[in-house]
Amino acid sequence: MKGYKKGIKYIFMGFLSFCMVLSIAGCNNTKMDASKDRSTSLEIDTGASEDATKMEMWVFVELHSKFYGEMIRRWNQQHPDRQLDIRFVALPYDDMHNKLQMALQSGKGAPDLCDIEVGKFPNFLMGEPQLESLNDVVEPYKDSIVQSRLDLYSKDGNIYGLPTHVGATVMFYNTEILEEAGVDYTQIETWDDYILAGKKVVEETSKSMGVAETNAMWTLSALLAQQSSDYVTDDGKPNVNSKEMIKAMTLIQDMLNEGIIEVCPGGQPDTEEGFGYINEGNVASMVMPLWFMSRFLDYMPDLNGKIAIAPVPVFEKGMPRSVGLGGTGTVVTKTAVDTQLAKEFLAFAKLSEEANMQVWKVLGFDPVNTNLWKNKEITHDEENKFVQYFVNNPFEVLNEVEHEIELIRSLEITPSINNVIGTQVLNDINENGADPEATLNDAQAQLENELGL
Amino acid sequence: MVRLKKILNSQKVAPYVFITPFILTFLIFFVYPLFSTTIMSFQSVLPGQIEFIGFTNYRRLFSDKIFWKAVSNSIKYMVVTILFLIPFPMLFAFFIDKKIMIGREVFKSIFFLPALTSVVVAGTIFRLIFGELPGSLMNTVISALGMAPIKWLKIQKTGFAALIILACWRWTGVNMLYFLSGLKNIPEQLYESAAIDGANGFERFIYITIPLLKPTTIYVLTISIYAGLAMFTESYMLWAGNNSPQNIGLTIVGYLYRQGIEKNSMGYASAVGLILLIFTMGINLTQLRFTGVLKKEEE
Incomplete structure (x- = not known):
């Protein structure tokens, strides 16, 4: 009888401790599932070999990951000995910026590379920026890039983010x-x-x-x-x-x-x-x-x-x-696994002429590399859907105002x-x-x- | 091993073992954050630059017009939602609880349905209903009545009304369920004897239902005060973001979010959070003391 009672006691205690573990683990699980539900991990074929350096990148526009995927493929072809493989995570706009802010503040859990929207960018330059300075990798491209777009993502002479487009303001007229x-x-x-x-x-x-x-x-x-x-x-x-x-x-x-x-x-x-x-x-x-x-x-x-x-x-x-x-600045975080590789890839993916060609073709943005603006094969490509839609060619206007593109600065007080x-x-x-x-x-x-x- | 068993089984220790899960959750998810928030509210928190700045955050807060706008919005919202979300759900529950009521289950489900709808979806739908173009639902309705279209969500009064309608739509069913469960605890005999004494339906509601529902009402009041002051999602969804024109939809939590997340000013946001805690605790403790809940426990 006594043994039976004891047995019940053990079962009871076992059950309780099981519940305890469950309740704690349960918290974790629901949290992880929730974040999984809202984010999309994107499988993109980057043509990377087994020993490629693995990195993670967060984006808030899913289309951007397609663009980067294409750029990784090209990078891996051109640098077979320094291949990299990036896993993309697309998160909703607010979620992504909030998570990144928390991760950088606490020093844990940040991705290696990340897209940051220009309106949010000043937040990431506050205090000591937890981002890598990109000055050295920008240097080779500097002359052909619209300078004001680099200034936008800079603090104290250090460039922390690379632009996706110029976002030159124009007047759109309805000719009808x-x-x-x-x-x-x-x-x-x-x-x-x-x-x-x-x-x-x-x-x-x-x-x-x-x-x-x-x-x-x-x-x-x-x-x-x-x-x-x-x-x-x-x-x-x-x-x-x-x-x-x-x-x-x-x-x-x-x-x-x-x-x-x-x-x-x-x-x-x-x-x-x-x-x-x-x-x-x-x-x-x-x-x-x-x-x-x-x-x-x-x-x-x-x-x-x-x-x-x-x-x-x-x-x-x-x-x-x-x-x-407007715009998106792409950054390399201080906690990246291989900062030098990440930086060099980023400069290639955002500033090189081939990258800017993709920016125009895939995303339809006005590219920051001005060499491209003069390349008639690209700008007047009759197959291009943007060229087809508009009455006149967007690049004609861009070339006309090339040296008149001003900067509205984005500083720590800008969000306010x-x-x-x-x-x-x-x-x-x-x-x-x-x-x-x-x-x-x-x-x-x-x-x-x-x-x- | 035997000793450990003995300790765990002893009457003095066992209760503590049982409440450990709660205590742990409480310590990790409530006391610790509260503690660190208090410290952060006296700091300027930036990556790599955390410094102690004394009462600066609080001084800024008290001269911050937008903060007081948020406080007044939150308090107004809390008061108005309480005015709507206690009497009406109580009345609905009273009707639905009546056996002679037709289609009780149907009404119960219909009222509860909004609580199951995602706020994101509901907010978007309400935003479209209260759209500023002449073709939006509300503008079609009022133009049928001969009025000019209104930019609902850009004007203080109409924007606030939209927010209240969204809240009522969403929470009536939930509060009704609380009252329904409260009604189940009122013995049928009381109504019968009152009926024999000649009380009509209205009198029975006033003299039996309302007084006996008091514990439920106090509970609903307490959570409504908290929910009213801590409201954020509804406003965020209705205006598709935290920034409403002239801050007509800004709440205390919205302001906390704006400062802490949108402007990366964690220290300042911590101060906002603590003020919110003090408000909520203050109002609720007064209310609970006034309604006699705390007194009973003391006795």
């Missing part, structure tokens, strides 16, 4: 609407010209000439850059109430008040509502970076053959007509500035008709308080 109104877009050089043309468009077609943004800063950045100004001062302090800024916001508000432009549905063109609205032929033009081309192909098929690309109008002739906006402008300032001025100068002064005060200046 312009023809109906009798406007020749090639004659629009200044904002005064634009306003005159806009009045004609509104009169003849009762459609809008352009759009104002409430949650993005494409037009505003373009207006700021053409006055050679920025959201920050030279020594990195917020500068959102400068006279250039007030001039830019006033221009946008004036055009809104005159009914020439309207607030974009969705708050900016790069949204579902925006695509729909533009596709229906409601607006005659929009200021966007060149990567917006791929959005036309993917989301606005009705405008095929109707969209022309031209430089953005300026306040006064002679001002720089473009600025590089973007936040204040994107959630408050643009809404107040463009949507609610607030006075630009007063609103911008408020924003400046708020930023100074928040940043403890």
